[in-house]
Structures are given as C-alpha cells and as structure tokens.
Amino acid sequence: MKVNAGSLAAIAGLVLCCFGSPAFGQEVSVQYTGNYSTTFANQDGDFGAGIYSANINGAPSASGIICDDYSDQIVSGQKWNANAYQASSLNSSNIGETLFGSTIGLTGYAEVATLVSMMFGGSNAYGGITGISQAEISSAIWDITTAGGISGLDGKAKALVDALKTAFNGNNSAAQTYLSSLTNLWILTPTPMTGLGNGEAQEMWTQMSVPEGGAALLFLLLAGATCFGAMFLKHRIAAIQ
Numbered sequence: 001m002k003v004n005a006g007s008l009a010a011i012a013g014l015v016l017c018c019f020g021s022p023a024f025g026q027e028v029s030v031q032y033t034g035n036y037s038t039t040f041a042n043q044d045g046d047f048g049a050g051i052y053s054a055n056i057n058g059a060p061s062a063s064g065i066i067c068d069d070y071s072d073q074i075v076s077g078q079k080w081n082a083n084a085y086q087a088s089s090l091n092s093s094n095i096g097e098t099l100f101g102s103t104i105g106l107t108g109y110a111e112v113a114t115l116v117s118m119m120f121g122g123s124n125a126y127g128g129i130t131g132i133s134q135a136e137i138s139s140a141i142w143d144i145t146t147a148g149g150i151s152g153l154d155g156k157a158k159a160l161v162d163a164l165k166t167a168f169n170g171n172n173s174a175a176q177t178y179l180s181s182l183t184n185l186w187i188l189t190p191t192p193m194t195g196l197g198n199g200e201a202q203e204m205w206t207q208m209s210v211p212e213g214g215a216a217l218l219f220l221l222l223a224g225a226t227c228f229g230a231m232f233l234k235h236r237i238a239a240i241q
Contacts, residue, residue, distance in 0.1 A: 025097065026084045030065070030188055030204060031055040034076030037064075038134040040142075042152025049138035051119060056188075056206065063207035065188065066116050069099060070142035070150055071196040080190055080201035087113055087185040087205075091176055099189050099196075099203040100145045108144055110175035111164040113182055115141050116205045127163050132156055140164075184208075 037050030051064040085098060090109060095101035100108060114126070115137050124132045136157040143149045143161050153161070168175050186208075190201040 027191065028057050028082055028084045028188065029055075029079060030082050030201070031058075031079040032065075032074050032076065033060075038138070040135045040139050040152075042139075042150065044151070047138075050134035052204070054204070054206075056208070061206055061208055063120055065204040065206045066119055066141070067138070067202050067204055068112050068116075068141050068145050069196070069202035069204075070146045072198075072200055072202045074202050078201065082188040082201070082204070083191050085187045085189060087182040087187060088180045090179050090187075092172060097189065098187055099193060103147065104145060106172045106175040106179065107168045107170050109187075110168050110178050111144050111161075112141050112205075113179060113185060114164055114167075115144075115160075116185060117182070120207045126160055127167075129156060129159050129163060132160060136160065 031054060033053045033055060035053040036048035037052075040047045040049040049067075051066055054061045054065045056065075083097065085094075087109070090098075090106060092106060095106050095109065098109065104112075117123075118126065118132070119134055119137050124130065126132065133156075136154065137160070139150065139153050140157045140160045143153055143157070144164070149161075168178075184207055186206050188204040188206060190203060192200075194200040
C-alpha cells in the first residue's frame with residue numbers, strides 16, 4: 001500500500017525527534033548564591049573571583065560557576081535567565097550567540113575554556129608556567145574577554161594570556177577541535193542581552209550537565225510522543241500490508 005502524507009510526516013518526526021537533541025541553547029535560570037573562592041584586586045577595586053556558588057534551575061550547582069564577564073556586576077541572591085550552550089557544540093555559525101562570540105570568536109572561547117577547565121580541575125600550571133592562582137586565572141579570563149584587556153594583571157597572568165594566544169594563534173579549526181572535546185562544560189549566556197555594562201547579568205561557565213529547563217523538557221516530551229506515534233503507525237502499516 002502507499003504511505004500517505006500523514007505517515008511520511010510522522011516518520012520524519014521520528015527521525016528528527018528521536019535523533020535530535022536540544023544540546024544548544026537551552027534556557028535555564030541562574031542564581032548567584034553569594035560565595036566566591038578568591039579575590040582579584042586592581043585599580044578598579046576588589047572583585048570576587050574564582051569559583052562562585054550558584055543554583056541552576058533551582059538546584060545547587062555541584063561544580064559552581066565561573067565568570068568570564070568583567071563589565072557587568074551581580075549581587076548575592078541575584079537571579080536571571082540564561083541560554084545554556086554546550087562548549088562542544090560551538091562553531092563558527094553559532095558562536096555569535098554567546099556574549100563575546102562576535103568579538104573574540106572561537107579562538108577566544110577556546111582560550112577561556114582552557115582557563116575554566118584549569119580552575120574546575122584545580123590545576124595551577126600551564127605549559128612552563130607554574131604556581132598559578134585562581135585570582136590569576138580569573139584575571140586572565142577577564143583580560144581575554146575585555147576589549148583592550150584589564151589593568152592590574154601580574155606577570156604570571158600576562159604570561160598565561162600570551163601562552164594561550166600563541167597556542168591557538170587565531171586558528172579556528174584548532175579551536176573548534178579543542179572545544180568539541182569539552183562535553184562537560186556549558187556556557188550560561190544571559191538573556192536578553194542588553195549590552196556589556198548595561199545592567200545585564202554576567203555570562204558564566206559551569207561544569208555540570210545543565211538540568212533540563214521547561215522548554216527542553218517539553219521538547220523531550222514531544223519527542224517521546226512523536227517516537228511512540230511513529231512506531232505505532234509503522235506497526236499499523238505492517239499489519240495492513
């Protein structure tokens with residue numbers, strides 16, 4: 001027998017929904033709960049740095065979060081919405097959806113991801129640079145994402161930034177290859193984005209797999225329903241044949 005348009009649509013839904021995944025751009029809620037692991041000080045003042053405590057979708061983040069945004073400020077208890085982007089899903093087509101993608105590109109995010117991985121992993125060395133503090137890692141991250149850099153970097157932080165620039169050397173292919181391996185890192189980009197320094201929350205990184213938000217959960221429910229419906233339809237077609 002012939003398969004009608006409804007059958008084809010269901011089968012197409014089976015392919016798209018069963019094998020598709022909302023890995024890029026899940027909307028989540030983020031709440032900074034007031035703690036940080038170290039302090040960075042320069043002529044602008046004293047800043048909480050290192051790993052922050054936070055709730056993601058109402059649940060405490062086991063790994064905490066790391067800030068890559070020097071231009072915006074947050075306060076204890078502040079809550080905001082963010083799009084969660086899996087670092088391994090970043091590419092030249094979607095990098096502009098992140099807070100700094102249009103300015104530092106894939107290579108910049110690969111540099112930041114290296115530093116974030118160091119901090120989450122408790123590493124204090126990169127290449128021949130040893131004894132790196134969390135404050136120096138944070139200041140290096142902020143220097144990379146801030147146009148013109150930031151003031152107050154010590155020699156070790158400057159050397160770290162220079163070493164990362166040399167390692168990736170503007171090579172988007174190398175940056176994407178590295179980022180694609182980071183399935184455990186997520187970037188939490190505030191939404192809506194109002195512009196750096198205009199009162200939006202900060203962009204953060206987290207190491208834990210982001211809990212499913214409402215939109216993603218709805219997607220999964222619809223995917224499950226479509227998969228079930230397509231399998232049922234396939235059974236009916238086979239029975240008629």
